[in-house]
Amino acid sequence: MNSTVDIHFSLENLNAVFKTSPKHPDRLISREGNRLEFKEKFGFSSLSKYAKTMAAFSNAQGGYIVFGIKDSPHKMIGIDEEYFNRIDPEKLTQGLNDIFSPEIDWEMHVHEFQGKTFGLIYVCESGNKPIVAKKNFGEIRESEIYYRYRGRSEKVKYPELMHILDERRKQEQQRWMSHLERIARIGVENVGVLDINTGKVTGPCGSLIIDESMLNDMSFIKEGQFVQKDGTPATKVVGNVQPVASGSILPVRKVYKTKTRGIRSDDIIRCFLNQETVDNPIEYVKQICWESSSNLPVYYYIHLSGIPLAKVIYELEEIRTRSPSQNRLIKRLNSPKDYTLRIPNAETRAAERKRDFRKRVLKRHIKPSTLPQDPVEARYLIQSIQTLKQQELNVGYVMNLLKAFYQSYFTDRNNNLAGNIRAAICHIDTILYLDRIAMNGGN
Numbered sequence: 001m002n003s004t005v006d007i008h009f010s011l012e013n014l015n016a017v018f019k020t021s022p023k024h025p026d027r028l029i030s031r032e033g034n035r036l037e038f039k040e041k042f043g044f045s046s047l048s049k050y051a052k053t054m055a056a057f058s059n060a061q062g063g064y065i066v067f068g069i070k071d072s073p074h075k076m077i078g079i080d081e082e083y084f085n086r087i088d089p090e091k092l093t094q095g096l097n098d099i100f101s102p103e104i105d106w107e108m109h110v111h112e113f114q115g116k117t118f119g120l121i122y123v124c125e126s127g128n129k130p131i132v133a134k135k136n137f138g139e140i141r142e143s144e145i146y147y148r149y150r151g152r153s154e155k156v157k158y159p160e161l162m163h164i165l166d167e168r169r170k171q172e173q174q175r176w177m178s179h180l181e182r183i184a185r186i187g188v189e190n191v192g193v194l195d196i197n198t199g200k201v202t203g204p205c206g207s208l209i210i211d212e213s214m215l216n217d218m219s220f221i222k223e224g225q226f227v228q229k230d231g232t233p234a235t236k237v238v239g240n241v242q243p244v245a246s247g248s249i250l251p252v253r254k255v256y257k258t259k260t261r262g263i264r265s266d267d268i269i270r271c272f273l274n275q276e277t278v279d280n281p282i283e284y285v286k287q288i289c290w291e292s293s294s295n296l297p298v299y300y301y302i303h304l305s306g307i308p309l310a311k312v313i314y315e316l317e318e319i320r321t322r323s324p325s326q327n328r329l330i331k332r333l334n335s336p337k338d339y340t341l342r343i344p345n346a347e348t349r350a351a352e353r354k355r356d357f358r359k360r361v362l363k364r365h366i367k368p369s370t371l372p373q374d375p376v377e378a379r380y381l382i383q384s385i386q387t388l389k390q391q392e393l394n395v396g397y398v399m400n401l402l403k404a405f406y407q408s409y410f411t412d413r414n415n416n417l418a419g420n421i422r423a424a425i426c427h428i429d430t431i432l433y434l435d436r437i438a439m440n441g442g443n
Contacts, residue, residue: 008062008124009109009111009122011260011262011283011286011287012286012290012319012321014262015287015290017064017066018030018113018118020076020114026075027073027074028069028074028076032151033150034149034150035060035063035064036064036151037064037065037066037151038065038066038071038074039066039068040067040070040071042067042079042083047095047137047138049139050065051096051099051100051137051140052140053065053148054104055100055145055146055153056147056154057123057148057153058124058126059129059130059131059145059164060147060148060160062123062124062125063122063123063148064120064123066119066120067119067120068116068118076114076116078116078118079118081110081117081119084110084117084119089108098134098135098137099137101131101134102128104126105123105124105126106122107121107124107258109121110259110260111261112259112260112261114262127171129164130145130156130161130165131146132144133145133146264291265287265292265293267284267287268288268296268297268301269296269410271284272300273406273425274399274403278301278304282305282312284301285298285301285312285316286315288325289319289323289325289329292325293325294324295419295422295423295426296426299430299436300433302433303436303437309437309438312333317330336430337430338430339386339430340431341383341386343355343387350380353380354380354384355384357380357381357384358384358388361388362388366381368404371401371404371408371409375409375416378417379417379420382405382417382423385398385402385424385428386427388427389431393428395432402425402428405421405424406421
């Protein structure tokens, strides 16, 4: 899979696809539009519908088809990952090629989110528009060109068709100018023309014949169509090429399946409390930039990543998001925030309760299964954890306490303890891992 496709399935782009409702976390508030369409399930019996949508995306700006989403409301039900993985990309590609020309460029992807699996097809914007139907197939009609309009795949209208044709003329002019400039630099007498469809070379300087056995160790590159995978070397040939077996160099396009896992604040907190060694820890740091609060554990993931802090900050600055959490997180990393609370010495009841809870935490007398039911008392206990110093910390015990608090109180809007729980988690993250990230190769 190439780097362009990696961008399409980056968490930044998938966050925009999987926007959930605050009131109904199992529903998406993302709307079907010019670049997004939802389907409940995949089946080859519906190929004509998928093909029409994919052609429309390809003729417009590209887009995603997401499988595993019900229609009205967009409830996330997921798909059978095994079934989706059994889909043969070559069969789908052949089906598309039988219906449309030129070829539609697309990729498959599996995304895990909120414990469910979703299948995605990303269709790239074509560099060789228009994509035209070659025959009647289902709801598709021969010679028709489809385009994406506000959540619908329809027959192209005059303004969009003229735009496509104008852009094509401009591209051809640019290609001609580029070729003529190269010919002028090299000299007409030194130039040959390679027909990449037949492998035949014509020119004034004769031919270069390559033995067929050598072709197995060579990769010929056609700009915009070939995919480099696993470091396969490409051979640059200077001169005129006449292969013995012309079919050996015909381009073969492959579709690779990839997989990602969706990350949200719940994942960031739970994985920290469980001290999980996650894959791609830097993605957990980046995800904070899209969350409603930047008060989430961050130093643990930077430590796991092994990336220097300065480079982490640079990568965060490159993220495009409207959320204020991005700037708050960068500010926090540039000037570490102290979440520590002082041990109260007043004679008030609140101060006495906090001191008492602190002593009981240090002696491990509070069981995670018997947390205070009174929200006020629970807040005092959480705040007492913020008074702990690194040398006083029993990591396993305190993590279990915070897990119990998170599971029991975090999502309960009646007690307003979410902010206190986040602050206590950030305090433990800071005292355990802030000093360790200095070992990531510098600040």
